[in-house]
Amino acid sequence: MAGTLNKVMLIGNLGDDVKMHYFDDKNCIGRFPIATSESYVNKQTNERVTNTEWHNIVVRNKAAEICEKYLSKGDKIYIEGRIKTRKWTDDKGMERYSTEIQCDEFTFLTPKNDQQQSHKPSAANAKPQSQPTAPTDTMPEGDDDLPF
Amino acid sequence: MAGTLNKVMLIGNLGDDVKMHYFDDKNCIGRFPIATSESYVNKQTNERVTNTEWHNIVVRNKAAEICEKYLSKGDKIYIEGRIKTRKWTDDKGMERYSTEIQCDEFTFLTPKNDQQQSHKPSAANAKPQSQPTAPTDTMPEGDDDLPF
Amino acid sequence: MAGTLNKVMLIGNLGDDVKMHYFDDKNCIGRFPIATSESYVNKQTNERVTNTEWHNIVVRNKAAEICEKYLSKGDKIYIEGRIKTRKWTDDKGMERYSTEIQCDEFTFLTPKNDQQQSHKPSAANAKPQSQPTAPTDTMPEGDDDLPF
Amino acid sequence: MAGTLNKVMLIGNLGDDVKMHYFDDKNCIGRFPIATSESYVNKQTNERVTNTEWHNIVVRNKAAEICEKYLSKGDKIYIEGRIKTRKWTDDKGMERYSTEIQCDEFTFLTPKNDQQQSHKPSAANAKPQSQPTAPTDTMPEGDDDLPF
């Protein structure tokens, strides 16, 4: 439809590492959950209440590979994308819905020296320090100027 | 959690009128679906593909009453809010999830002269023309300066 | 700098038509002003105050040509982009600053039947109705799937 | 004007400490600059180009005091607000314009253990660690539930 907007902007922390799915040698997606939370004081009880919301992030192709390489559970990230609700059928034949955030851009927010040592060899090899083309910029998917 | 952001911005059209639920004389919510869509040309088939996404909007209290009064099926609106996934149990005892947009601010985008005549008496009584304090501004919920 | 975001989202009305500047046969920019406004009730005087803010929009290449073709003074538009402050020297040799919104995406919000008849031949020729590839979608600059 | 939006979202680093201005015992503003940057590879020269953009942030009242207390030069922050261009007259009687971001919400993004030791007594006294009600939540100005 013309004249519409579907935009999501999140800042949150990864609840798990990036899980990759490869379709063929050119296409893949990465998935990971991020948590946002809000807290407020309940006026009746004077207690502080914290609600955590989990978001299922889906990122594609080169962007997925960058996320897989540089992101680990616990890292903070800015995500920009759109909401997409998928319909699927469970093993009892029931229709189910699952809402995902299709990520278009992202920016890593965890300082490099704060990232925990990861056991993923890909991350260990990343050496982002020596790359003038740091992978932490806001990154529109499909920007072929970026050397990834 | 400190340092997080959960922000949704939508421009879309109402797929149905606003449905109100009253809890007591001070608290109510309004619900309505809005559609966004995107279209692109499939490179293999050269066909234009249009995908429509439906979003369940939830708006509270005074803001809900304003939406109920001035919005009708088909109207275009800008919505700002946050994503919230509710867990519920269906009649077979299965856990289900439903994702909603909790609306914090909105702006009506359908010009008044374009709005179709509604049969709802509340809308017929609205007479927004005679109100200098038009209800179409971006409106943070809970702003008591607004004369509603 | 890594890990930064510079994002502007505006909904407003054009205060003037799009002015084009051509650099060569491949590069051009379009410029136009849009107005946003906010109003509130002054608590002391009980008067409604309205403040209008003007934004200088800059759009490039194909996107500029689409704006020039389909937008006219008075039309409503959604703009997404980034803030850029340019430094220039006035005719007295003084340093001056001018802040612009470099537009990355936009969506036309004025319904076609509401647009005033324009005298620009380009707009008269536009015939967007007969184009399955409507120019009113949210449109990332450089999306070559779009037939413009 | 009804039906408009003026929204800015920035993630950047403070170029200086927060400067406070007190009007009376209830009203104050804080000002600080933040930098965003973008980088790309120039296709002609194959060189990486980085452009830094400076934004003048203005924050009011309690929010200003929180910023002054917890933010220092170099810290990373998420800012949400609106664009406002002020007109002023310089000492030669020339009209000048200055564009500011009037901040409505913010979230601190520098982890506490990464913040440099500041010499400001207010910051030294802050002890945010011992406060369950951490000042780093996204914070709408005027939210009186927050214990500041």
Added chain:
DNA sequence: TTTT
């Protein structure tokens, strides 16, 4: 200079 726009719009409601």
Added chain:
DNA sequence: TTTT
């Protein structure tokens, strides 16, 4: 279920 909307809209173009």
